[in-house]
Amino acid sequence: MDSSRRKFLKIAGISAVAGIGAPSALNMLMKSDVQASSAGGAHGAQPDAHGAQGGHGAAPAGKRYGMVIDAVKFHETPGLAQKCIDACHSYYNVPDFGNKKDEIKWLWQEPFMNAFPDESHYKKDDGLLSMKFMVLCNHCDNPPCVRACPTKATFKSAEGIVMMDFHRCIGCRFCMAACPYGARSFNWRDPRGTMDGVPFIKKVNPEFPTRMRGVVEKCSFCALRVTKGQMPLCVEATGDSKAMVFGDLNDPNSEVSQVLKARFTIQRKPSLGTMPSVFYII
Amino acid sequence: MLEKSLKGNLGYWAWVLFLLGIIGVGAICYVVQFNYGLGATGMSRDVTWGVYISQFTFLVGVAAGGLMLVLPYYLHHYKDFGRITILGEFMAIAAVAMCLLFIMADLGQPMRALNVVFHPTPNSMLFYDMIVLNGYLLLNLICGWVILHSEYKGIKYPGWVKPFIYISIPWAVSIHTVTAFLYCGLPGRHFWLTAILAPRFLASAFAAGPCLLMVIALIMKQTTQFNVGQKAQDKLVTIIGYAALLNFFFLGCEIFVAYYSDIPGHKHTLDYLFFGLTDHATGETYNNLVPFMRASVIMGFTGIGLLFVSRAKQSDALLAVSCILIFTSFWIDKGLGLVLGGFVPNGLEQITEYVPTPIEIGVTAGIWATGFLIITVLYKIAISVKLENEKTA
Secondary structure, eight states, rough: OOOHHHHHHHHHHHHHHHHHHHHHHHHHHHHHHHHHHHHHHHHHHHHHHHHHTSSSOOSSSSSOOOEEEEEHHHHHHHHHHHHHHHHHHHHTTOOOSSTTTTTTOSSSEEEHHHHHHTSSOTOOHHHHOOEEEEEEEEOOOSOHHHHHHHSSSSEEOTTHHHHHHHHTTOOOOOOHOOOOTTOOOOOOEEEEETTTTTEEESOOTTTSSOOOTEEEEEEOOOHHHHTTTOOOHHHHTGGGGOEEEEEEOOOOOOOHHHHHSOOBBBBSSGSSSSOOEEEEEE | GGGGGGGOOOHHHHHHHHHHHHHHHHHHHHHHHHHHGGGGGGOOOOOOOHHHHHHHHHHHHHHHHHHHHHHIIIIIGGGTTTTTHHHHHHHHHHHHHHHHHHHHHHHHGGGGGGHHHHHHTTTHHHHHHHHHHHHHHHHHHHHHHHHHHHHTTTTOOOTHHHHHHHHHHHHHHHHHHHHHHHHOOOTTTTTTOTTHHHHHHHHHHHHHHHHHHHHHHHHHHHHSOOOOOOOHHHHHHHHHHHHHHHHHHHHHHHHHHHHHHHEEEHHHHHHHHOOOOETTTTOEEEEETTHHHHHHHHHHHHHHHHHHHHHHHOOHHOOOOOOOHHHHHHIIIIIIHHHHHTSOOOSSSSSOOOOHHHHHHOOOOOOHHHHHHHHHHHHHHHHHHHHHHHHHH
């Protein structure tokens, strides 16, 4: 009696462990397969790209979207930056909590010293110091946030866009610690809520889902619009000014590649080897 | 064997009730946080990890500290640790349980925690942390419980636990190494980006863990008939002394590299922690951790000094004081400074300070109380078994 009970418990225990472990083990094997094949496009040329670390490294194969921001044009056109930010934040239902602690932002402006802290600010010219720079997710070719995420809730698409799965994110905020650019925001409280009757999202845009509390979010390079052949909203908002140019960095004939070939640009913290896809004309 | 924890004097029950009270407060605070979101804490966009993750980091060390008792006893057959080794294993169980609770408390979407298992991601250090922490909990549960149960029955522990004991030794090193890798592999966080982080973690762990154990052992010596023995006590003092000195040696290495190289990024956080950091844009100075960090260094060195005095004088009171000083010193260093400091300044070289909210402190106290309750119950069982055995023997 006793021994059979013990036997039963043993078998039950072992099968429970197997039952819990097997699917995830299988999952892991299958997932790594998928990752390996999808990586072919954007990641295929990683070794070469790594070789160019520190400079304007670019993967030569597949699509890799990137952007050139002309800070001088933004400086010369007052109100243009705010127009871009509004276009982005209103479409993507980015809430405004009215305080710095809970703040969520996808696209915003920073002074030179904050956007480019590695560039010594000793004896910089007044013009540069008075300028503001548009900052957003750099959609790095070698993103530290993707490396850190324990659930693949943040991942790099085949076109090189770093994306977020709001439904998978567990809110551990490891990606926020990993991002050297402060590009990520966390929903510290319910963005769908209100304060004193005023909703945090002034006017909900039904075309893009609002988030729930406890997940991370950031700029998506308007990935869904880009797949439809449209420009990101901020780029569209700059109109014909060419203050922002967006396109495929791997296509030598794209407008963005032409600009990069012709103009001197800088990146944010290139020495970290993250290979940002956002370039600045200063 | 569990029934041993149900028999105790008034003092025992008063202590258990006290802990349960704090746990209750913590649970209520957590419900508030769960309903409101993590905005109920002091964390912000710039300081994204607060006391939860820093307590977690410190407690991984306490858990790993159990190694300093297991290793001499099982690997070097140091017999004088016979009465204390089980306490090290049980302390590790309580510490890892607290670690897991702190991680859960820190998640924005705790209901999705199992996504780490459903979508395993081997490139994330958190994936390995999940494996090593749960593994270490399991190893200590197996080893501690089986060995004590054998003792309870008056027989030698079965041979099949031996491999688990041997595995648990390097495993203890792995939990704190992987926890250090969470931090030191992140580009752009200069304070954490140091190869010496894991060794530094281990040194402080090998001092803080045994310190806590020593204090508990001294309390039990006063309140129960359980005495770990003078020889074990002296050996533990040696271990704590060397580990604590090593910790400060490593800290000194960090300070040398930062200030001699004079690279701003390397100095910023140390400046912030020990002297205060001035924001050049606004001219404002931020320094809310400075008194804590300075106290940490003073307490650490005083503790080490007193430790050796206490040994020369064979004074338990002095020993308890020195252990409390070292434990508190390392708790501040790792349980506050290391994690919070890493976020100052942020990636844009802006300074945001962090102050925990009462809700956050309530949850933290609740989790600590849970850990102490686990220690209390397990130690009660362990010493009841040991004392009973000695009576019959």
